[in-house]
Amino acid sequence: MWLARRNLRHEPVQVLLTILAIGLSVMLVVILLGVLSGVRRQAGDYLAAAPGSIVVASSGTENFLMVAVPLPAGTMDRVRTAPGVADAVPLLSQTVVLHLHERHEAAFVIGYDPGRGGGPRNLANGHAPERDQDIVLGRLLAQRHGVGVGDQVSLLGRTFTVTGLSDDPSPLMTSFVFISKTTLERLLLAPGATSVLLVTPMEGVSTDDLREALAGLPGVDALPKQRVIANDIRLFTGAFQPVVRLMAGLALTTGTLVVGLLVYTATLQKRREYGVLKAVGVRNRVLYRIIATQSLVVAVTGSVSGIILAGLVARLIMAIRPEFFIPITWSGTVLASGAGIVMALVAAVAPARVIARLAPADVVRG
Amino acid sequence: MLRYTWRTFIHGRGRVALSIGGVALAMVLIIVLDAVFLGAERQATRYIDHSGADVIVSQEGVRTMHMAASTLPLTLVGPVRAIPGVASVTPILFASDIVRVGEARGNAYVVGLPPDAATGVPPESSAGAVIPGPGGAIIDQRVAEQANLGIGDTVTILGQPFRIDGLSRGTAGLVNSVVIITLADFASIRGSADSASFLFIETASGEAPDAVAARISTAIDGVTVQTRAGFAAEERALIRDMGANIIRVMNLLGFVIGLAVMALAVYLAMLSRQREFGMLKALGAANQRLYRVVVFQALASVGIGFVVAVALTAGLGMLLPRIGSNVALVLGPPALARALLASLVIAGLASLLPIRRIARLDPAMVFRKG
Numbered sequence: 001m002w003l004a005r006r007n008l009r010h011e012p013v014q015v016l017l018t019i020l021a022i023g024l025s026v027m028l029v030v031i032l033l034g035v036l037s038g039v040r041r042q043a044g045d046y047l048a049a050a051p052g053s054i055v056v057a058s059s060g061t062e063n064f065l066m067v068a069v070p071l072p073a074g075t076m077d078r079v080r081t082a083p084g085v086a087d088a089v090p091l092l093s094q095t096v097v098l099h100l101h102e103r104h105e106a107a108f109v110i111g112y113d114p115g116r117g118g119g120p121r122n123l124a125n126g127h128a129p130e131r132d133q134d135i136v137l138g139r140l141l142a143q144r145h146g147v148g149v150g151d152q153v154s155l156l157g158r159t160f161t162v163t164g165l166s167d168d169p170s171p172l173m174t175s176f177v178f179i180s181k182t183t184l185e186r187l188l189l190a191p192g193a194t195s196v197l198l199v200t201p202m203e204g205v206s207t208d209d210l211r212e213a214l215a216g217l218p219g220v221d222a223l224p225k226q227r228v229i230a231n232d233i234r235l236f237t238g239a240f241q242p243v244v245r246l247m248a249g250l251a252l253t254t255g256t257l258v259v260g261l262l263v264y265t266a267t268l269q270k271r272r273e274y275g276v277l278k279a280v281g282v283r284n285r286v287l288y289r290i291i292a293t294q295s296l297v298v299a300v301t302g303s304v305s306g307i308i309l310a311g312l313v314a315r316l317i318m319a320i321r322p323e324f325f326i327p328i329t330w331s332g333t334v335l336a337s338g339a340g341i342v343m344a345l346v347a348a349v350a351p352a353r354v355i356a357r358l359a360p361a362d363v364v365r366g
Numbered sequence: 367m368l369r370y371t372w373r374t375f376i377h378g379r380g381r382v383a384l385s386i387g388g389v390a391l392a393m394v395l396i397i398v399l400d401a402v403f404l405g406a407e408r409q410a411t412r413y414i415d416h417s418g419a420d421v422i423v424s425q426e427g428v429r430t431m432h433m434a435a436s437t438l439p440l441t442l443v444g445p446v447r448a449i450p451g452v453a454s455v456t457p458i459l460f461a462s463d464i465v466r467v468g469e470a471r472g473n474a475y476v477v478g479l480p481p482d483a484a485t486g487v488p489p490e491s492s493a494g495a496v497i498p499g500p501g502g503a504i505i506d507q508r509v510a511e512q513a514n515l516g517i518g519d520t521v522t523i524l525g526q527p528f529r530i531d532g533l534s535r536g537t538a539g540l541v542n543s544v545v546i547i548t549l550a551d552f553a554s555i556r557g558s559a560d561s562a563s564f565l566f567i568e569t570a571s572g573e574a575p576d577a578v579a580a581r582i583s584t585a586i587d588g589v590t591v592q593t594r595a596g597f598a599a600e601e602r603a604l605i606r607d608m609g610a611n612i613i614r615v616m617n618l619l620g621f622v623i624g625l626a627v628m629a630l631a632v633y634l635a636m637l638s639r640q641r642e643f644g645m646l647k648a649l650g651a652a653n654q655r656l657y658r659v660v661v662f663q664a665l666a667s668v669g670i671g672f673v674v675a676v677a678l679t680a681g682l683g684m685l686l687p688r689i690g691s692n693v694a695l696v697l698g699p700p701a702l703a704r705a706l707l708a709s710l711v712i713a714g715l716a717s718l719l720p721i722r723r724i725a726r727l728d729p730a731m732v733f734r735k736g
């Protein structure tokens with residue numbers, strides 16, 4: 001295998017460029033998987049931290065972030081008076097588009113009752129909505145548009161005063177906005193409407209038992225909060241996954257071609273040496289191993305560099321664009337490393353064909 | 367010299383193919399995300415583009431359907447209908463919902479249409495009814511096919527079971543699909559019998575949509591009035607704005623990968639011709655002339671790579687719908703111009719490394735055994 005190492009050491013610049021190109025391809029894959037993982041965590045973060053362990057929604061509703069049908073009238077009273085219920089927090093949610101500085105900002109408006117909970121958890125500035133015209137914006141959204149506490153923004157044709165900025169994470173490309181529930185009811189021309197109730201069981205009452213009891217109420221489903229979070233995550237990643245798969249596939253194919261290009265060129269450059277080895281009786285299998293070793297060394301080094309690079313670049317992206325949350329996960333790095341090894345083996349095919357076709361007599365020709 | 371440059375460039379088909387393949391794929395990485403978002407923009411506005419509505423009225427401050435909610439009192443229909451230039455008013459109810467089709471769940475624009483809707487029907491029907499009956503729904507053909515469902519089967523919309531009355535074509539996209547039910551069913555499920563989400567307006571023959579929109583805007587308070595073109599432009603701008611940051615980051619990463627791949631390809635091409643460059647130097651060729659060879663080869667790699675990248679993306683765009691993917695790739699001139707500019711910069715930068723090596727190349731090496 002010393003021959004493989006020697007071949008690689010012979011042209012350090014080209015080996016370094018190849019490692020860089022593979023590293024960048026692997027980096028892109030790790031970052032894409034990180035973005036997907038970030039989307040997963042962000043999509044479920046608000047509900048995970050909200051009160052309660054059961055979500056009561058209108059029959060057939062399985063998500064929190066995209067509730068199209070409000071609860072039947074009277075559900076709130078029925079749930080609150082049901083045995084075993086310690087608390088039921090009503091929320092009215094709606095997707096909206098804010099127009100700020102000629103830009104469209106998609107947001108989830110959470111209408112909540114300030115006395116019952118479900119509002120912003122991490123206020124970076126100011127205070128939660130107290131009056132009808134009060135609104136709390138996500139801090140990152142506000143920063144992007146130079147909006148601060150005391151400024152005014154328009155929502156569904158009505159002017160609100162920003163009373164606070166929240167640091168609660170929101171799904172990528174969107175933001176959470178908090179106003180009082182009664183105000184949102186008026187804006188949606190839906191007095192008394194409630195999207196979901198977040199129910200907390202009394203001490204000693206199991207979530208499953210209470211869920212079964214609440215499921216008997218008319219026109220509603222009672223779902224474990226964790227399942228609703230999982231459905232929201234699926235909803236958000238569903239749109240991203242095909243794009244991430246497409247880009248990751250392109251990045252890995254690019255990496256494979258780059259390793260192939262290096263090993264192919266190196267093989268052509270050492271054609272004479274391989275011819276000599278063949279002439280003295282070295283079998284093709286041994287020569288294939290040399291090529292595979294070259295590919296593997298370069299691909300593994302490139303993959304490791306790519307993973308390290310991904311960690312650094314992810315931090316840089318999050319520092320420049322804080323709306324991105326890109327955790328570098330074990331599964332992502334293992335997947336990318338595995339892909340690196342597959343890349344190496346696939347890339348060795350073209351040079352191996354050159355060796356197989358090489359006639360020992362070539363060595364004596366000019 | 368040009369002939370020599372071209373001949374040396376195409377010599378060694380395997381290396382050239384790998385090198386151009388690598389460059390092309392790196393460029394695809396630069397252009398594909400733009401193409402994905404442009405495709406999503408087109409998909410998102412297809413329903414509106416073909417809705418037949420010339421003017422769309424929504425709640426004040428609401429300019430899109432995507433990610434939006436709009437509520438208007440149904441009592442507006444009469445006054446809007448009475449405005450000169452208005453030929454028909456179709457009130458529709460709208461919500462984004464998670465629709466269950468077989469085992470699959472997908473995001474959908476659910477539109478409630480009256481039975482006599484003059485506008486708002488899906489652009490193309492592939493089977494069954496165009497407007498559903500009570501308890502019925504029109505869903506996209508591809509969505510139905512993916513779940514192995516057809517006319518008469520049951521889907522869950524707004525949490526309730528609906529019978530598939532018809533299949534539409536071209537109404538499914540990356541983000542969602544369009545589902546049509548009756549206005550009455552929608553209102554009964556949502557408990558919103560006295561409201562609509564949008565008013566779809568058909569203008570009278572010879573009336574300019576802009577003029578009619580302005581008249582409605584003046585006559586009715588508390589609404590946003592847009593022409594169909596204006597509404598669709600807002601939808602596209604929303605998707606563009608939502609994706610802008612991702613596109614910028616990914617384009618930058620694609621550019622850096624393209625740069626590295628290109629630099630490698632040009633460097634390897636130069637390396638494999640090192641002896642020939644030495645020979646040319648020994649025969650008196652000036653460094654400048656050899657630099658031109660390298661730059662030409664870099665430009666040729668990038669130029670061919672760019673063409674292959676565009677062809678690959680277009681090919682992918684045709685392939686993806688055939689294998690059941692909802693990703694639509696649309697190549698837009700601005701994105702292509704950006705990619706071409708990036709490619710030229712990449713080619714220039716990628717030439718720097720071999721140029722340094724050529725400058726240091728010893729003509730005597732050609733006479734050494736190697």
